[in-house]
Amino acid sequence: MKGAALGVVRRFVLVLSLLLSGFCLDAAAQNRASFANPAEYDAFKAALAQRDPAKRATAMEVFVAWYPNSTLRNEALEHAMAAWGAAREPAKADVIAGKLLQVDPDNVHAIASRVYAARTRAMGGDASALAPMVAGAEKGAAALAKWQKPASLDDAGFEQTRRQLGAVFSGALGFAALQNKDYDTARRFYRESVAAEPDSLPDVYQLAVAQLEGQPIDGLGFWYAARAIALARAAKNDAAAADIDRWARSRYRAYRGSEEGWDPLVARLVAGEKAPPAGFVKAIPRVMTPPERALQLMEDNEPGALRAADWVLILRHREANPTNRAAADRLWAAIQDKQQGGTRLKIPVKIVAATPEVLEAAISEEAQAANTAELRIAMARPLAPLPAVGSRISIIGTVNEYGGQPFTLKMVRAELAPESLPVAGGQCADPRPQACTRDYRPACGLRRDNTRQTYPNACTACADPQVVTQSAGACPP
Numbered sequence: 100m101k102g103a104a105l106g107v108v109r110r111f112v113l114v115l116s117l118l119l120s121g122f123c124l125d126a127a128a129q130n131r132a133s134f135a136n137p138a139e140y141d142a143f144k145a146a147l148a149q150r151d152p153a154k155r156a157t158a159m160e161v162f163v164a165w166y167p168n169s170t171l172r173n174e175a176l177e178h179a180m181a182a183w184g185a186a187r188e189p190a191k192a193d194v195i196a197g198k199l200l201q202v203d204p205d206n207v208h209a210i211a212s213r214v215y216a217a218r219t220r221a222m223g224g225d226a227s228a229l230a231p232m233v234a235g236a237e238k239g240a241a242a243l244a245k246w247q248k249p250a251s252l253d254d255a256g257f258e259q260t261r262r263q264l265g266a267v268f269s270g271a272l273g274f275a276a277l278q279n280k281d282y283d284t285a286r287r288f289y290r291e292s293v294a295a296e297p298d299s300l301p302d303v304y305q306l307a308v309a310q311l312e313g314q315p316i317d318g319l320g321f322w323y324a325a326r327a328i329a330l331a332r333a334a335k336n337d338a339a340a341a342d343i344d345r346w347a348r349s350r351y352r353a354y355r356g357s358e359e360g361w362d363p364l365v366a367r368l369v370a371g372e373k374a375p376p377a378g379f380v381k382a383i384p385r386v387m388t389p390p391e392r393a394l395q396l397m398e399d400n401e402p403g404a405l406r407a408a409d410w411v412l413i414l415r416h417r418e419a420n421p422t423n424r425a426a427a428d429r430l431w432a433a434i435q436d437k438q439q440g441g442t443r444l445k446i447p448v449k450i451v452a453a454t455p456e457v458l459e460a461a462i463s464e465e466a467q468a469a470n471t472a473e474l475r476i477a478m479a480r481p482l483a484p485l486p487a488v489g490s491r492i493s494i495i496g497t498v499n500e501y502g503g504q505p506f507t508l509k510m511v512r513a514e515l516a517p518e519s520l521p522v523a524g525g526q527c528a529d530p531r532p533q534a535c536t537r538d539y540r541p542a543c544g545l546r547r548d549n550t551r552q553t554y555p556n557a558c559t560a561c562a563d564p565q566v567v568t569q570s571a572g573a574c575p576p
Contacts, residue, residue, distance in 0.1 A: 156182035210239035236271040266295035282313025318380035329368040390419035397426040402433035455481035487573035492519035524570030527561035543574035
């Protein structure tokens with residue numbers, strides 16, 4: 100879909116043709132009497148007066164051929180280049196740009212024209228055009244930073260022209276990054292080009308691609324996709340609009356879980372909405388991937404306030420993309436800050452496996468349900484009695500490492516939390532307890548039929564009328 104749509108939307112009018120069409124550069128500060136040969140001035144003015152772009156371009160080329168040493172030579176070449184662009188003759192405009200750059204290597208208009216021509220070829224599938232496009236765009240951005248205001252432009256016109264030329268360069272660099280699937284870089288450049296040229300269909304569409312194909316997805320891309328559809332329809336380019344709609348609709352459906360809200364969004368933009376409303380992304384309910392849930396947790400909470408189960412989700416998906424990596428690094432720094440001065444952390448867990456020296460435990464609800472270990476606990480001293488597999492306890496220790504496949508969070512210098520320490524055993528007395536606390540201090544109950552069962556604590560053991568006595572710790576296997 101992308102190639103077909105781009106093949107249509109690439110046929111946009113070069114902004115350069117608009118930059119020169121409304122004013123005359125050096126000639127504006129001169130008059131006929133200032134020329135030794137007044138016919139030279141008359142020939143330039145006659146060429147400039149041609150309303151048809153192709154005729155104006157040809158007339159300017161003839162002027163340069165007749166007066167190769169004219170003070171208006173560079174300006175005539177610029178007008179010829181812009182006119183060929185307006186006439187939809189990018190190859191001819193490119194030839195003129197080459198001539199202009201031979202005499203004025205930093206001419207921003209000529210560089211922009213060449214970049215545009217290279218991008219047109221690249222968007223048409225010519226991979227060899229990418230390298231000169233990037234080189235030209237980088238050179239153009241540097242030249243634009245040094246460009247001095249022409250006498251014929253007021254301050255507002257100069258700034259507008261700078262923005263429009265900058266959009267040519269940043270749009271080209273965004274396109275190159277998009278081809279390399281460097282979505283973060285593409286997003287950055289396209290934001291610049293779209294801010295300067297909000298009605299540029301290629302850049303608006305390609306910004307949407309960068310936002311919706313990259314990870315993590317930027318939901319604002321749906322607004323720009325709908326904007327691209329609106330621009331294509333306004334240009335009566337129904338084929339491009341249909342292509343973009345099919346692609347964006349499928350991404351929206353995957354993002355939200357349904358197409359609800361997509362058609363009203365497109366209708367709003369077709370009706371004239373020009374900027375995303377505040378809170379646009381959060382207004383779209385969505386089905387999040389685990390890496391996206393991790394980012395949402397970091398966005399909605401202070402890192403130091405997150406639960407251990409949240410740590411697992413965020414740290415597990417560190418390598419999903421650069422944004423998740425940065426989030427995991429922020430969280431890990433917050434965890435280490437909590438442990439400054441030797442402070443140890445308490446984590447509630449479910450025991451998956453146990454030896455006197457090492458416990459394997461699950462932290463998150465998903466891992467507890469699947470009896471999958473996420474936390475490896477190195478005890479400060481051998482543990483006896485051992486907590487029963489499946490029991491839920493709290494552990495205190497130092498979290499010092501994470502990673503690997505399968506993902507494992509590691510804790511050292513660990514001990515059972517006070518509420519999870521074994522209790523002294525003894526005979527169960529009547530009347531039996533009617534209510535017990537939920538703390539975990541495992542007790543082994545001896546039942547009337549001489550079988551044994553592990554209970555969360557001594558109270559719950561003796562609350563069972565079949566239990567005669569209970570002893571500290573889990574029942575032996």
